[in-house]
Amino acid sequence: MDLTIKTLEAYLFHLYGRQGNEQGLFMKLIEEIGEVAEILNMRSGAKAASGEDMQSDLAKELADVVHYAVAIAAVNGIDLSETIISKDRKASAKYHHDVDLETFMRRESAG
Secondary structure, eight states, rough: HHHOOHHHHHHHHHHHTTTOHHHHHHHHHHHHHHHHHHHHHHTTTOOOSSSOOOOHHHHHHHHHHHHHHHHHHHHHOOOOHHHHHHHHHHHHHHHTOOOHHHHHHHHHHHO
C-alpha cells in the first residue's frame, strides 16, 4: 500500500491536531534525529555498534523523523506536499537540475 503525504498529514492531525502541542512534537523530532545520528555514527565506525540490525533500526528511526516532521506541519495546517514541490521548483532552478520534482512526477505517472 502506498502512503501519501496528504494521508499522513490527515492521520497525524487526527492524532495530534486537537492538542496542537507543536513544542512536544518538536522535542520528539529532535530526539528521533539524535537516534538517526547515533545509528549513522555506528555504521561509519565513529561509535561502537550494538550488534543489532542497523539497516532496520535506521529505517524505523527515519520513519519516526518523518512522522514528527509531518505532524508539526499537520497541526499548523501546512500543505507539505505543495510546499515540497514549490521549494524543489526553486531549488532546481537555482542549482540547475535537469528536472524538478513536479516534472519528474509527471513523467513517472505518464509511464
